[in-house]
Amino acid sequence: MKIARMRTGRRVSHGVVEGDEVIELRGSIFTKFRLTDIRYPLSEVKLLPPTDPREIWCPGLNFLDHLEFAGSVLGQETPDVPKHPQPWRKGRNAMTGHLDPIILPKDAEGEVHYEGEAVAVIGKPCRRVSPEKAGRYILGYTCGNDVSERAWQGSDWTFWRAKGSDTFAPVGPWIETEIDPQELDLNVRINGEQVQSCNTADMLFSFAEVVSYISQHATLRPGDLVFSGATGVTTAIRPGDTVEVDIPGIGTLCNPVQAEFDSSAA
Numbered sequence: 001m002k003i004a005r006m007r008t009g010r011r012v013s014h015g016v017v018e019g020d021e022v023i024e025l026r027g028s029i030f031t032k033f034r035l036t037d038i039r040y041p042l043s044e045v046k047l048l049p050p051t052d053p054r055e056i057w058c059p060g061l062n063f064l065d066h067l068e069f070a071g072s073v074l075g076q077e078t079p080d081v082p083k084h085p086q087p088w089r090k091g092r093n094a095m096t097g098h099l100d101p102i103i104l105p106k107d108a109e110g111e112v113h114y115e116g117e118a119v120a121v122i123g124k125p126c127r128r129v130s131p132e133k134a135g136r137y138i139l140g141y142t143c144g145n146d147v148s149e150r151a152w153q154g155s156d157w158t159f160w161r162a163k164g165s166d167t168f169a170p171v172g173p174w175i176e177t178e179i180d181p182q183e184l185d186l187n188v189r190i191n192g193e194q195v196q197s198c199n200t201a202d203m204l205f206s207f208a209e210v211v212s213y214i215s216q217h218a219t220l221r222p223g224d225l226v227f228s229g230a231t232g233v234t235t236a237i238r239p240g241d242t243v244e245v246d247i248p249g250i251g252t253l254c255n256p257v258q259a260e261f262d263s264s265a266a
Contacts, residue, residue, distance in 0.1 A: 002251070003029055003140065004174035005052075006045040017042065017174055029175075030123055030139065030222040047098045049171045050142050051121055051223035056095065056169055058117075058146055059210045060086030062203050062229025085205045085213040090146065090227070091164025098172035098253055102147055104239060105165055106260040110151025114237055115230035116188035116196050116245040119144035120207045121175050126220035134208040137220070140177035141184070141207075143245040143253035144227050145170040148234075170243075171225060176250040181207045186228075189244040190237065198231035 002017035003025075014029050015022040020042050027033030061082055096102070104112050123139030146169065152162035181200060188196035205213070211226055220226070237243055241257040 001140075001177045002174045003050065003177065004045075005048045005050050006040075007048055008040060008045050012048065015040070015045075047173050049095050049097045050173075050175045051225070053092065053095070053223045053225050054221050055218075056090040056092055056225045056227070057087050057210075057214055057220075058090050058163070058227040059205060059229045060088060062205055062210070063198065063231040064202070064204060065232050082204065085210045087210065087214050088159060090169055091160065093166055094147075094164050094169035096167045096170050096255070098170070098255070100170065100255060101167065101258040102145075102170060102237065102243065102255050103167045103258055103260050104237070105149065108149050108151070109155075110149060111236035112147060112149050113234040114188055114190070114196070114243050114245075115146035115148055115234055116186055116243075117144045117146055117230055118142075118181065118184050118186055118200055118207075118228040118247055118250075119171060120181065120211060120226040120228075122211070122220045122222055122224040122226065124222055126211065126215045129212055129215050131206070131208045131212040134211040134215070135181075137215075138181075138207065138211065139222075140175040141179055141181050141247075141250060142171060142175050142225075143173070143247050143250055144225070145243060145245050145253065145255065146227055146230060147237075170245075170253055170255045172253050173251050179249050184247050184249065186231075187244075187246045189246065190235075190241055192242075192244075195235060196230075196232055200228055202231065203228055 014025045024038040025033045121139045126137040184200040239259040245253040
């Protein structure tokens with residue numbers, strides 16, 4: 001089942017995507033809901049980020065082929081393979097939706113890169129769960145982009161602006177509830193050209209392991225998002241580019257890239 005969060009006029013609601021239509025729901029996607037008889041053409045609704053999370057979590061270095069590149073970004077030797085997940089919070093303010101622009105900060109000191117990822121959506125309160133049971137607390141999966149300003153990432157003590165600037169967390173277009181999270185092909189395209197490809201089977205720590213690890217210390221709430229981590233070497237995005245994160249079986253998250261308007265020049 002594909003569950004979208006949408007705006008129609010001034011109303012925000014959830015719906016089930018079926019082909020070129022979306023059927024409005026009544027109730028909560030985290031407890032009980034029912035389908036209504038209200039249908040909209042998918043092309044006529046505004047798709048929003050699939051949930052309104054309290055927290056967005058990223059696992060740090062979670063693909064082997066990303067370790068050496070991460071070391072070069074941080075100005076360090078290649079990090080050791082982690083023995084457990086290394087989760088950190090991405091700013092909730094960074095979240096944006098399908099077809100919304102990624103805004104490149106006017107004061108960026110280096111290149112801004114894409115990092116296409118799969119994203120788990122927490123479905124119910126999750127505290128001190130085992131990896132074996134963690135999947136029961138996940139509603140489904142969506143596409144995400146952990147946008148990163150590389151100079152800030154290397155110079156700041158934390159990732160607060162490098163990965164948490166406004167629009168640096170595109171998520172969408174909807175949640176898929178019936179899919180194997182560790183057998184997902186993930187592709188990133190810039191202006192139609194493929195620039196990143198991997199499979200979630202290559203994650204150092206599975207979604208279940210990452211969710212379980214976080215839950216030992218922090219309660220995950222319904223709607224919270226847990227990213228997969230990125231793979232390989234990434235490159236810069238420029239104003240005018242279009243970034244697509246495509247996960248067959250889920251969908252394609254698409255975002256144009258824009259430069260931030262410099263109000264001082266007006």
